[in-house]
Amino acid sequence: xxxxxxxxxxxxxxxxxxxxxxxxxxxxxxxxxxxxxxxxxxxxxxxxxxxxxxxxxxxxxxxxxxxxxxxxxxxxxxxxxxxxxxxxxxxxxxxxxxxxxxxxxxxxxxxxxxxxxxxxxxxxxxxxxxxxxxxxxxxxxxxxxxxxxxxxxxxxxxxxxxxxxxxxxxxxxxxxxxxxxxxxxxxxxxxxxxxxxxxxxxxxxxxxxxxxxxxxxxxxxxxxxxxxxxxxxxxxxxxxxx
Amino acid sequence: xxxxxxxxxxxxxxxxxxxxxxxxxxxxxxxxxxxxxxxxxxxxxxxxxxxxxxxxxxxxxxxxxxxxxxxxxxxxxxxxxxxxxxxxxxxxxxxxxxxxxxxxxxxxxxxxxxxxxxxxxxxxxxxxxxxxxxxxxxxxxxxxxxxxxxxxxxxxxxxxxxxxxxxxxxxxxxxxxxxxxxxxxxxxxxxxxxxxxxxxxxxxxxxxxxxxxxxxxxxxxxxxxxxxxxxxxxxxxxxxxx
Numbered sequence: 035x036x037x038x039x040x041x042x043x044x045x046x047x048x049x050x051x052x053x054x055x056x057x058x059x060x061x062x063x064x065x066x067x068x069x070x071x072x073x074x075x076x077x078x079x080x081x082x083x084x085x086x087x088x089x090x091x092x093x094x095x096x097x098x099x100x101x102x103x104x105x106x107x108x109x110x111x112x113x114x115x116x117x118x119x120x121x122x123x124x125x126x127x128x129x130x131x132x133x134x135x136x137x138x139x140x141x142x143x144x145x146x147x148x149x150x151x152x153x154x155x156x157x158x159x160x161x162x163x164x165x166x167x168x169x170x171x172x173x174x175x176x177x178x179x180x181x182x183x184x185x186x187x188x189x190x191x192x193x194x195x196x197x198x199x200x201x202x203x204x205x206x207x208x209x210x211x212x213x214x215x216x217x218x219x220x221x222x223x224x225x226x227x228x229x230x231x232x233x234x235x236x237x238x239x240x241x242x243x244x245x246x247x248x249x250x251x252x253x254x255x256x257x258x259x260x261x262x263x264x265x266x267x268x269x270x271x272x273x274x275x276x
Numbered sequence: 277x278x279x280x281x282x283x284x285x286x287x288x289x290x291x292x293x294x295x296x297x298x299x300x301x302x303x304x305x306x307x308x309x310x311x312x313x314x315x316x317x318x319x320x321x322x323x324x325x326x327x328x329x330x331x332x333x334x335x336x337x338x339x340x341x342x343x344x345x346x347x348x349x350x351x352x353x354x355x356x357x358x359x360x361x362x363x364x365x366x367x368x369x370x371x372x373x374x375x376x377x378x379x380x381x382x383x384x385x386x387x388x389x390x391x392x393x394x395x396x397x398x399x400x401x402x403x404x405x406x407x408x409x410x411x412x413x414x415x416x417x418x419x420x421x422x423x424x425x426x427x428x429x430x431x432x433x434x435x436x437x438x439x440x441x442x443x444x445x446x447x448x449x450x451x452x453x454x455x456x457x458x459x460x461x462x463x464x465x466x467x468x469x470x471x472x473x474x475x476x477x478x479x480x481x482x483x484x485x486x487x488x489x490x491x492x493x494x495x496x497x498x499x500x501x502x503x504x505x506x507x508x509x510x511x512x513x514x515x516x517x518x
Binding site for chain 1: 435505511
């Protein structure tokens with residue numbers, strides 16, 4: 035049987051929240067390599083993916099391809115493809131690409147991951163793939179460490195729910211590809227626009243999503259504060275920043 | 277009018293999650309000083325508190341007093357008092373102490389803060405105190421950066437609520453002291469035991485709690501990972517670790 039497990043690295047961010055809209059965060063240097071390269075490397079050693087597909091804005095495809103061939107010239111199963119304007123649209127572009135290039139069936143698996151989470155562990159990736167033997171969708175999460183506070187108006191608390199039932203979502207999020215596309219097709223255009231999370235496509239359709247235990251070190255690099263934390267983590271891994 | 281604004285520094289943690297149950301986290305060294313000392317210093321310069329009261333387990337009172345006189349000998353309005361077995365019990369011990377030593381009326385304000393959040397800013401402390409002019413309770417929060425995931429069984433997702441309505445609770449949490457005690461008195465013993473958050477005393481009684489904008493750098497040092505992050509943040513502030 036052919037390997038039908040694909041990684042989709044979502045590199046769609048524009049970097050606006052890093053105070054540098056000209057350079058998406060995934061290109062920032064961390065320990066001598068762009069963040070994106072660290073992330074791709076994790077997916078190249080953890081599991082035998084048929085292809086690791088990097089989805090980035092159309093205008094950054096060329097630069098991303100250059101970067102892959104410069105830093106990862108020995109790897110031939112990395113591809114760079116243009117994504118869409120929002121996250122779920124980008125994932126659908128990935129599915130379209132897989133279908134055209136490789137074919138797709140009910141067992142095709144996509145492991146989707148934020149390009150700006152370079153500290154994802156092998157265990158997390160492996161447990162995502164393993165969960166696809168039993169489930170059609172899984173989400174990597176950590177137990178909420180802070181109290182969760184709900185406010186509908188941003189000024190006063192409306193509710194403090196029981197923290198024990200709450201988790202903070204990370205990535206990867208993994209899916210059976212055809213199931214994901216089918217459920218996405220059921221949503222209205224309005225729903226598609228407001229959905230920021232691919233697992234929510236499943237929960238909105240009342241389809242089960244399994245939890246995978248993440249790790250506090252699997253941080254998302256969003257703000258300058260995160261970049262400082264990432265540099266400190268990288269140094270403690272015995273690398274120095276270029 | 278007498279100054280009736282007090283800081284309650286909650287240093288009740290046992291340090292079990294840091295893998296070192298013998299030494300509470302607030303005593304760990306950070307940039308040449310124990311974490312607790314950094315935290316106390318923030319409260320000594322931000323606002324004129326009548327007293328900064330450190331509440332710690334009975335068995336650590338002596339060591340905490342020693343530490344305060346060693347690192348902060350020039351400050352005479354810091355007091356160390358034994359707390360209770362759980363967080364809200366500790367806060368109540370603080371209120372009892374204030375009442376006995378200073379007297380308490382409807383305008384008495386307590387700004388409660390985790391001893392292990394040494395990066396709290398002056399702005400946050402000032403905004404907490406200022407909010408007490410209009411409200412009886414306020415909570416320092418940051419917008420949830422991760423997707424919030426709800427699971428009631430810890431295995432499958434039960435719901436992915438709209439992230440826009442969710443915040444992660446930090447501290448300080450500030451209260452009108454007599455109101456807090458009155459509402460706490462209304463709770464059953466069972467409720468008191470499960471309540472991990474003082475603001476929830478207000479929300480359970482359907483009393484309003486205002487939001488104060490926190491900061492991502494106002495981290496809580498809970499796990500060894502947090503300690504690494506804290507050391508990196510401290511170094512970037514121009515200090516070196518002893």
